[in-house]
Amino acid sequence: MVRLQTLDLRIGVRVPASQPFLGRVSRMIKALSWCVPFLLGGLAFAQDPDVFDKAPPPIDEALRARVEAFYQAHVDGKFRKADDYVAEDSKDAFFVAEKPHYKACAISRINYEENFTKATVVTSCKSEVGMTGRRLLVTMPAATHWKLENGLWFWYYIPTSDVETPFGKMKSPENSAGSSSVTAFPTDPIAAAREILSKVTVEPASVSVDQTRSSTQEIHLKNGMPGPVSLSVTGPGVAGLSIKPAKTEVGPGEEVALTITFNFDDPAITCQQCLLNPGVRPPVTATIHVQPTNQQLPVQIIFTQPASNR
Numbered sequence: 001m002v003r004l005q006t007l008d009l010r011i012g013v014r015v016p017a018s019q020p021f022l023g024r025v026s027r028m029i030k031a032l033s034w035c036v037p038f039l040l041g042g043l044a045f046a047q048d049p050d051v052f053d054k055a056p057p058p059i060d061e062a063l064r065a066r067v068e069a070f071y072q073a074h075v076d077g078k079f080r081k082a083d084d085y086v087a088e089d090s091k092d093a094f095f096v097a098e099k100p101h102y103k104a105c106a107i108s109r110i111n112y113e114e115n116f117t118k119a120t121v122v123t124s125c126k127s128e129v130g131m132t133g134r135r136l137l138v139t140m141p142a143a144t145h146w147k148l149e150n151g152l153w154f155w156y157y158i159p160t161s162d163v164e165t166p167f168g169k170m171k172s173p174e175n176s177a178g179s180s181s182v183t184a185f186p187t188d189p190i191a192a193a194r195e196i197l198s199k200v201t202v203e204p205a206s207v208s209v210d211q212t213r214s215s216t217q218e219i220h221l222k223n224g225m226p227g228p229v230s231l232s233v234t235g236p237g238v239a240g241l242s243i244k245p246a247k248t249e250v251g252p253g254e255e256v257a258l259t260i261t262f263n264f265d266d267p268a269i270t271c272q273q274c275l276l277n278p279g280v281r282p283p284v285t286a287t288i289h290v291q292p293t294n295q296q297l298p299v300q301i302i303f304t305q306p307a308s309n310r
Helices: 020-049 057-076 079-085 090-098 189-197 270-276
Strands: 106-113 118-131 134-149 152-156 162-165 170-171 200-203 206-210 213-223 229-234 243-247 255-262 282-291 295-304
Touching: 057 118, 079 090, 079 152, 090 152, 118 206, 118 270, 134 295, 170 189, 200 229, 200 295, 206 213, 206 255, 229 243, 243 282, 255 295
Parallel strands: 206 295
Antiparallel strands: 106 118, 118 134, 134 152, 162 170, 200 213, 213 255, 229 282, 243 255, 282 295
16 A cells, blocks of 8 residues: 655645545545645646746747857858848847857757746857867857847857866866957857867877787876766777776876786787897877867877897
8 A cells, every 4th residue: 555754844734654645635635726736837847947947839839940040151151141040239240250160059958037028048059179180070159149039039248267168167278368359159169179189188199019929018198178078989999009098088187007917928910920020010100089178189009029039
């Protein structure tokens, strides 16, 4: 039989745990009938803690449609079209802003305010970022502000020196240098991406491995960001060679060792004599994958031999 734990209804009625639920229902109905709607409402809210943040469907659908069209204009590089979704009091700020050319965007979260007349929209956008001579595709959140005017949602500008990242707010490189330029989202996401990517480092980025004997050595990855990252390693596929991180989740400010092991006696090595003869294997590259920044950090392994074998 179902029994209730002690429940204090704050109206002078206490239901003891020893009393079966069904045996109390008939006597409770009259005493509590006047507050049933409130009790049911409270139960619904308890099951859904975000109920106060949920906008009516027509409002939510209208905002999403405007946000998606605004960002599609950035994907298409049609920034004059994007201006159609900018509030009149923010058009000057949008005009002088740097406008990223995104590859793709998707709405991640919407937080409504002021009785669903204002909202902060976090949108995940894919952009190419140049790092160390290479182009990397990274996903960056863009936090934008929207307000309802004359039945339509418009982007509007709030001055700030911070930029939204997957790890919280970070200072914009431009604003930290004293620049007064206005940016659209609200700061340059490409510069912010470069700043984020520079905070994950691997040292050393290359190691030497004696191909004639077993050995173990370490490299270190440091997470200088204010949030955690996860690691995985794609090895070069060389028999006897493995690279393993001490752990795959690295907290903010933490450093993790990656062990590079070469096992000369690995059964997968079918020709040990080949490794002992003069001549070395060509260098190979392992890749450390970092999420959520979508980084691929290369580690070069250079094979060597003792001088006596050359």
